[in-house]
Amino acid sequence: MSNGELYTLLTNKAASGQKGSIVGIFKGVERFNIISLIKEHINEKLRNQVEEITLDLSPTMNAIAKSCFRKASRVADRFHVQRLAYDAVQQERIKYRWEAIDQDNWEIKTARENGTDYSPEILPNGDSIKQLLARSRYLLFKSPEKWTASQKQRAELLFERYPEIHKAYYLAIGLKYAYNHDCSKQVGWLKLAHWVEKVRLSGFKSFNTIADTFYNYYDNISNFFNN
Structure with a gap:
């Protein structure tokens, strides 16, 4: 429209x-x-x-x-705050996906030059590395308890191979849990402040940008806990 x-x-x-x-x-x-x-x-x-x-x-x-x-x-709006965290997770996933695509292209080219057949690594769930990173997009928006059986298996494979994505994902989930408390504004902001401190220690540049946003919009974000 x-x-x-x-x-x-x-x-x-x-x-x-x-x-x-x-x-x-x-x-x-x-x-x-x-x-x-x-x-x-x-x-x-x-x-x-x-x-x-x-x-x-x-x-x-x-x-x-x-x-x-x-x-x-x-x-x-809580949705917009949490979306920043989930976008940061996706940024990590996309970074590794491009690396996997580059690696795949290099291996195909090398195999062709050597006159051999190219056979990509296939994981236990049937995904190639590229497919694992592409197909993990939606599960990274969901809480672990909402994963289907196949998504749970895919997440285990993803996190085992890419611990940085694992770390970023649980930072994003931590923000969701920090919001899930019926508490006063002071207590609510304290929970969010603890989350921000974890972000500071994580070393993720994208998450540090979110931490800066928290301080720049302190009043608006903390007002969520008023009602």
């Missing part, structure tokens, strides 16, 4: 997907234009009744929410 264009959506969660769920749809993400339109069509008295705004980690969206809904608490 969007034809690849960006839109900013303002929705009302209390409407539960029924009439009144969509408050506004604005083409683009230019903050001054969107702020102007929201203020033009929704009077200040109504906007000041809004208690909480859930948004992503975009500074543009944060500026819009701050300007238009001055009395509302701004909450970084």
